[in-house]
Amino acid sequence: MANKERIISFPHIGNYYVAIEFLIKNTLNMKILIPPPITKKTIELGSKYSPDFVCVPFKYNLGNYIEALEAGANFLVQAGGGCRFGYYGETQEQILKDIGYDFEFLSILNTDDLSPFSTYGIFKNLNPKLSLRKFTYYFSLTFKMVEVIDSIEEYIRENIGFEVKKGSFEKLQKNFLNEIKTINNFKEIKSLYKKYDTLFKNVSINKPQNPIRVGIVGELYTVMEPYGSYFIEKELAKKGIEITRFITVTYLFKKHPKAKDLIKNSGKYLKYTIGADGTDSVSKAKQLAEAGYDGIIHFKPFGCTPEVNAMPMLQNISNDYNMPILYFSFDSQSSETGIKTRLEAFYDMISMKREKEKCKNVI
CATH class of the missing domain: 3.40.50.11900 (Rossmann fold)
Structure with a gap:
């Protein structure tokens, strides 16, 4: 694995893959492979190789990993959790290796302290040339991106049921997610949020x-x-x-x-x-x-x-x-x-x- 190009992947959860991809792209010297969107095939794959008693997020994540590995990924990240899911990383890694996949696995369990300083060491090990200043900047910018995504999606949840022209919100959201991938700094993301906040609020709705x-x-x-x-x-x-x-x-x-x-x-x-x-x-x-x-x-x-x-x-x-x-x-x-x-x-x-x-x- 040491002589191979590292191709990193991670499980899906909502639209947050956009922010995760942005952080990795700007801090790690790795190729990124986002798993295919979750489908029935994903859960079927995850269920096939999972213990019956584990919760369904484990099965979805395992399905994501298998699809990513099949597409060429060789470095997987698992973020842990605040319940028994925090202990699942080692199990998922062993299952995938028993199936026959060759990869590296990184389990980040300390999710209660998701600060730049607590996670910098992990990223530094993966990219020795990464400076604390650069990581802190892009970590903060990534979190700002997450806040913008959450704010936009909150407005959508509250109003999409009342759009006059069906599909207006989804079409605009797709454009927003594509455009947010192109931002480079805080000024650009502030401008982008202002632009799309206005665009979403200009969508015609008929709300009682x-x-x-x-x-x-x-x-x-x-x-x-x-x-x-x-x-x-x-x-x-x-x-x-x-x-x-x-x-x-x-x-x-x-x-x-x-x-x-x-x-x-x-x-x-x-x-x-x-x-x-x-x-x-x-x-x-x-x-x-x-x-x-x-x-x-x-x-x-x-x-x-x-x-x-x-x-x-x-x-x-x-x-x-x-x-x-x-x-x-x-x-x-x-x-x-x-x-x-x-x-x-x-x-x-x-x-x-x-x-x-x-x-x-x-x-």
Whole structure:
């Protein structure tokens, strides 16, 4: 491997591959290979070689790795996680080597401290010529890129269900993602954000004053990777629903409250942290309920312990605030038809509830 050109790859999660590619391109002397977009083939490959009991993000990531290795990658990166996923890197590496692939594997587990100084040493080992100044600059610029992507996508979630000309938001988002890859400095990204913020807000929408609002909570991978949740956000938008979700990379590393504040905000529903994103799910569900949302959808991989722990508290919030909650537990065997059927029933429920409340107010 020492004499071969290093070709680096990493798993997909939402559109963040754009920012990851930018950071690697500007800091490491490596060729970058982005895996193909996630498809049914990805999860089939990942499931074929995964232990049955592991959560579905493991299977998606493993499928990403196999597709990348088949395309020529020979250096893989895994970012770890705040739950048992943080221990999966070694397992994934061993599985891939048992299959017969020849590659290097880097597992970055200290994701709680994603600062330039804590990660510089890792990049320096891969590129000895990399200066701290250069790395810090491009690391900061990459995070700014992430913030811009998250800000644009937040506006899209809240408004795409009301566009007058269908497809306008998706077309503009595609242009935005292509153009953000070309930025070189903070001035350019500031200018790009200003440009697209204006363009998105100029897209014609027909949004009622008080639309149906649904909040999404749950485990971070299934929340942030659209394919991992069977594009439920898109399905909700088709029904003219305003969508809110908190978990983004910007939220996780910049806006995330301390555990004690999440517990405080959870009130009577939670007294202790319950791991990974479970505490967030309870706290944010209560916040959404107090804000008068019409419903909440909870995402989790099958068997995700922190989110299983959160579910009784979520149900208590649902009962106390008379706010429906729909639970989805995803695995490689999840049925797209079944998911759409449950979404239809959920939409009918919150629509009828809204109509009843409207009639009460008239009377």
